[in-house]
Amino acid sequence: MxxxxxxxxxxxxxxxxxxxxxxxxxxxxxxxxxxxxxxxxxxxxxxCQKAADAFAKAAMEQGKAATFHGYGPEQGYDFLRVAVQKYYASFQVEVAAEDIFISDGAKSDVGNILDLFDADNTVLIPDPVYPVYMDTNVMAGRKIVFMDANVENGFLPMPPKGQKADIIYLCSPNNPTGGVYNREQLKEWVDYANEQDAILLFDAAYESFVADPALPRSIFEIEGAKTCAIEFCSLSKLASFTGTRCGYTVVPSELERGGSSIRKMWLRRQTTKFNGVSYPVQRAAEAALSPExxxxxxxxxxxxxxxxxxxxxxxxxxxxxxxxxxxxxxxxxxxxxxxxxxxxxxxxxxxxxxxxxxxxxxxxxxxxxxxxxxxxxxxxxxxxxxxxxxxxxx
The missing domain is CATH 3.90.1150.10 (Aspartate Aminotransferase, domain 1)
Incomplete structure (x- = not known):
């Protein structure tokens, strides 16, 4: 052994x-x-009270045979996937409901997505960085190339010239630095990922804090992103779900590598290794995303x-x-x-x-x-x- x-x-x-x-x-x-x-x-x-009420109501439903829910769909109930789709639409981003996967938080999926990729890939990670990006790749034995984030570049590194990359991590608004990429900067990253035939893993866990309409909240606001990017997001900060645990990952149908649909691969991975988020939590999340x-x-x-x-x-x-x-x-x-x-x-x-x-x-x-x-x-x-x-x- x-x-x-x-x-x-x-x-x-x-x-x-x-x-x-x-x-x-x-x-x-x-x-x-x-x-x-x-x-x-x-x-x-x-x-929020709207979510708390929905959580309690759904929990009571679980105590009655007529309204009990057992195993749910691993990719999330349709009612929540549609709610997330509408949330994206609220800031003019179109994503297909079938491309949205409900999770127990962005942190889990940021690590679990690596199941889809061979260990013989070069990973591009900013330094400083949220530890999960680095640690999960160290666990898999992948080659990591660090990009210098510093005072000079506002702790927002740009694509390194002459550097080959297969997997790229970006976080905006950034954890830990709080820096936020603008549209032009993200367009440069999207073009780089497409040219490299790389996959851009975009952590948007803090998008709800972006108040400036000139700054993007989603990588899918950038032309060309759906052929190279996966976006991870969370209700932890938006809706105080740090203990309740619910997030979502968007894997576009347009994203393919090695002749395979990444969305279909992720669906297969989730149906095999993930049992989904509980029904009461998903009802609470749906309520949190409602207008009220x-x-x-x-x-x-x-x-x-x-x-x-x-x-x-x-x-x-x-x-x-x-x-x-x-x-x-x-x-x-x-x-x-x-x-x-x-x-x-x-x-x-x-x-x-x-x-x-x-x-x-x-x-x-x-x-x-x-x-x-x-x-x-x-x-x-x-x-x-x-x-x-x-x-x-x-």
């Missing part, structure tokens, strides 16, 4: 597990401290946007370089006083009792930077910024 030796090439601990352990050790040593967590991108506001549900969700998104503005205004006042916070729930800041990422993590926790995410945990180009999230309460966000001003003010 042989194990997958590629796992030995992974960091021993997942980034956010390390942060949780450090915070736990600190709070045990300092039980009097009121620690404000602005590290992991988990929401604090609940699912979306109005309620947007009220919550506005709270997070307010938090982001409070944070960016504080960093401007302190003269600390940063990006994000506009069209994104993440703020990517330079560590003050020339500190390294983990050094600043420890300093911020000890002196301000505030938790963020060290940029170095997202890659070598993240060293010297730090990620804060706007998903806390407004009261905690204001308190955290006051503490930061007190400790790091000039």
């Amino acid at each position: 042989k194990i997958n030796e590629n796992y030995k090439n992974l960091e021993e601990s997942y980034l956010f597990s390390t942060i949780a352990k450090k915070v736990d050790e600190y709070t045990k040593a300092h039980p009097e401290a009121k620690v404000i967590k602005m590290g992991i991108g988990d929401v604090t506001l609940p699912i 549900g979306m109005a309620q969700c947007r009220e919550h998104l506005d709270v997070y946007r307010t938090n982001a503005k409070i944070m960016t205004e504080t960093l401007k006042e302190l003269g600390i370089w940063h990006i994000g916070g506009e069209n994104s729930p993440y703020i990517w800041m330079q560590c003050p006083n020339g500190m390294k990422s983990w050094e600043f993590f420890d300093d911020l926790l000890a002196k301000a009792n505030v938790v963020g995410t060290p940029g170095s945990g997202f890659g070598k180009n993240g060293e010297g930077f730090f990620r804060l999230t706007a998903f806390g309460t407004t009261a905690n966000t204001k308190e955290a910024m006051e503490r930061i001003k007190k400790v790091y003010g000039k």
Whole structure:
């Protein structure tokens, strides 16, 4: 019996597990401290009332023989696929309902989609990067080529000249940096992927934070994307489904590689290895995407946007370089006083009792930077910024 030796090439601990352990050790040593967590991108506001009501109603249906639902379709119930289709249409993007696959979240599908691709593929990944992109490919033993994201390019790398790629990861609005690609930049990426005969894996988990109509919310707003791209999205941030678990992946019928339909391959994979999302969760998601549900969700998104503005205004006042916070729930800041990422993590926790995410945990180009999230309460966000001003003010 042989194990997958590629796992030995992974960091021993997942980034956010390390942060949780450090915070736990600190709070045990300092039980009097009121620690404000602005590290992991988990929401604090609940699912909207429209979704909660639908969730409860569907759960009650499961308790009656006449309305009980057993195994559902692995690709999602038609009522939710159509709701997602209408959601796309609300910002002028056309996708076929049959190309939409309901999942338990974007994170799962971003990793699981790799089942479709041979290990002998070259993967192009930005640095810094959301760890799942890199770790899932390390697990499979694929060759990874990193693209430098830095201050000079606004942490939005463009196609590298002369570099062959088979699988490309992009995230916009970006996690961890908060950067957002414009249409011209994404068109360049789509053209590159089509020229390379590559597949572009586009993570749009934070699209709902894009308020500027000039910025794209979906890769399918770009001409040519349906012949090269797969889009992953989530209700986690849009509708507070981080604990409820529901997302969707769009695999266009037009996308083919090696003489095979990628959509048909994904359908085959899902029907074999995935049992679908529960009926009550899908009913809740459908309700969240309804006009009334979306109005309620947007009220919550506005709270997070307010938090982001409070944070960016504080960093401007302190003269600390940063990006994000506009069209994104993440703020990517330079560590003050020339500190390294983990050094600043420890300093911020000890002196301000505030938790963020060290940029170095997202890659070598993240060293010297730090990620804060706007998903806390407004009261905690204001308190955290006051503490930061007190400790790091000039």
